Amino acid sequence: xxxxxxGAGPNEVSSSVYEVTFTPVLExxxxxxxxxxxxxLALKEAMGEEDFNEYINSLLxxxxxxxxxxxxTKSERKRTxxxxxxxxxxAEIFEVVAPRVFSxx
Numbered sequence: 001x002x003x004x005x006x007g008a009g010p011n012e013v014s015s016s017v018y019e020v021t022f023t024p025v026l027e028x029x030x031x032x033x034x035x036x037x038x039x040x041l042a043l044k045e046a047m048g049e050e051d052f053n054e055y056i057n058s059l060l061x062x063x064x065x066x067x068x069x070x071x072x073t074k075s076e077r078k079r080t081x082x083x084x085x086x087x088x089x090x091a092e093i094f095e096v097v098a099p100r101v102f103s104x105x
Contacts (some may be wrong), residue, residue, distance in 0.1 A: 021079050024057040043047055043093050047086060055082050069099040073076040 016029050025031055026040060029080045041092075044052040045084040055078060069090070082090075090099050 025059050025062060026057055031062065035040070035066075036062070039064075039094050043090065046089055046093065051086075054078075055086065064087075064094060064096075067096065069094045069096045071099065073101065073103045074099050074103070075105060076103040 007104055019087075027043075031037060031040060040056070043056060049057070055073075058078075059073055061070075061072040063072075071082065071090075073082065082101050087099060088103070091097065
C-alpha cells in the first residue's frame with residue numbers, strides 16, 4: 001500500500017527505493033590503506049579464504065584506529081560466530097586488547 005502513497009502504480013517501484021551493490025571489505029577503498037589492509041590479509045591467511053569471506057569480507061563496516069577495533073556485521077548469528085571462533089585471533093592480528101563485534105540487521 002505504501003507504493004501507491006509514494007505515487008507508484010501497482011507494477012512500479014517508488015523513486016525513493018534504490019539498490020546499493022554490496023562491495024566486499026577487501027575491495028573497498030577505505031580499507032586499502034595501511035596498516036588495516038595488511039592486517040586484513042594476515043587475517044584472511046590465518047582464517048582461510050572461505051571463513052574470511054563468510055565472516056570478515058562480508059562485514060558492513062570496520063573501524064580501526066590502532067588501539068580499538070569495531071566490526072559491524074549484518075546478523076546476530078554472524079556476530080556470535082565471530083566472537084566465538086575468531087575474536088582471539090582478530091585481537092592478535094590487529095594488536096588490540098578487546099575488539100568489539102556488533103550486529104546491525
